[in-house]
Amino acid sequence: TWTMVNIVEEQVERVRAQIGGKRVVCGLSGGVDSAVAGALVQRAVGDQLTCVFVDHGLLRKGEAEQVEKDFVAATGATLKVVDAQQRFLTALAGVTDPEAKRKIIGREFIRVFEQAAREVVAEAGDGDEAVEFLVQGTLYPDVVESGGGTGTANIKSHHNVGGLPDDLRFTLVEPLRELFKDEVRRVGEELGLPAEMVWRQPFPGPGLAIRIIGEVTAERLAVLREADAIAREELTRAGLDRDIWQCPVVLLADVRSVGVQGDGRTYGHPVVLRPVSSEDAMTADWSRVPYDVLATISNRITNEVREINRVTLDITSKPPGTIEWE
Numbered sequence: 001t002w003t004m005v006n007i008v009e010e011q012v013e014r015v016r017a018q019i020g021g022k023r024v025v026c027g028l029s030g031g032v033d034s035a036v037a038g039a040l041v042q043r044a045v046g047d048q049l050t051c052v053f054v055d056h057g058l059l060r061k062g063e064a065e066q067v068e069k070d071f072v073a074a075t076g077a078t079l080k081v082v083d084a085q086q087r088f089l090t091a092l093a094g095v096t097d098p099e100a101k102r103k104i105i106g107r108e109f110i111r112v113f114e115q116a117a118r119e120v121v122a123e124a125g126d127g128d129e130a131v132e133f134l135v136q137g138t139l140y141p142d143v144v145e146s147g148g149g150t151g152t153a154n155i156k157s158h159h160n161v162g163g164l165p166d167d168l169r170f171t172l173v174e175p176l177r178e179l180f181k182d183e184v185r186r187v188g189e190e191l192g193l194p195a196e197m198v199w200r201q202p203f204p205g206p207g208l209a210i211r212i213i214g215e216v217t218a219e220r221l222a223v224l225r226e227a228d229a230i231a232r233e234e235l236t237r238a239g240l241d242r243d244i245w246q247c248p249v250v251l252l253a254d255v256r257s258v259g260v261q262g263d264g265r266t267y268g269h270p271v272v273l274r275p276v277s278s279e280d281a282m283t284a285d286w287s288r289v290p291y292d293v294l295a296t297i298s299n300r301i302t303n304e305v306r307e308i309n310r311v312t313l314d315i316t317s318k319p320p321g322t323i324e325w326e
Ligand code: XMP
Pocket: 102, 202, 203, 204, 205, 206, 246, 281, 282, 318, 321, 322, 323, 324, 325, 326
């Protein structure tokens, strides 16, 4: 039978055959796919792999630690962490337009990753151990979407990765390209990755930056990170993770409203809870989260996050609303 163990064994063999004695780099995003792909390649070639984690400071509470501690503990992989938080904040200063945020984040990410990859290449030196390979967590649906069936695997596997310069040319290693998302999650479990990492809900590449409506600042990120962590914790506690596709928590950073908290009048910010049910994110319905759970989330956020004095619920389907607010 085609079990996860078979899949892991087969892919490990293939990766070994492809990479031989060379060195290989894997960029970890904090997401499921890159973590599982990295874990598989680590299983196959061990220390020949160096993982790179660009910490742009836009992940949610605990996610950077998941990569730096839990991923490393589970896989034994060598990890190079680049703390680029200040660099991303500087690049995003004054920017409020959603697409401008995305462009800046994409551009900075490529630059930082490129520099890190160059360092890995330089450290490895030339000769038999030269770095030639880059791991990508491409899934089967991505392959189909980009028009590459199995017949074009050879053509597709030897091209430069989008955004990296010509002199930094890698051959791609894509151990997940025959798998669907749920299989990737089960392969991740088989490889011993932590459940929180493997069963993580979809999270956009630009991260919390597109959940702050307005300029992204360190203070605003800290506020949103706390509110988001509370919402996630309570939804999980209520057993709703499998019913909810994702639940963005959005900080309306340029809106203020009057409230009474503790000793007196406050003039704080609202957050929006955006729990949605969906099959594929193309369409979505707002989730009918039980009132008790919403009440707990609201009480905790307004009690525990000083800057937030109002919690609102988004009851718009997609269409017409998108899942994210930006
Ligand atoms: P929307 O907001 O378009 O989101 O309904 C649909 C799905 O896509 C995710 N999303 C993104 N993912 N980069 C990503 O990697 C992005 O810029 C981005 N924008 C939205 C969103 O979280 C949802 O799952």
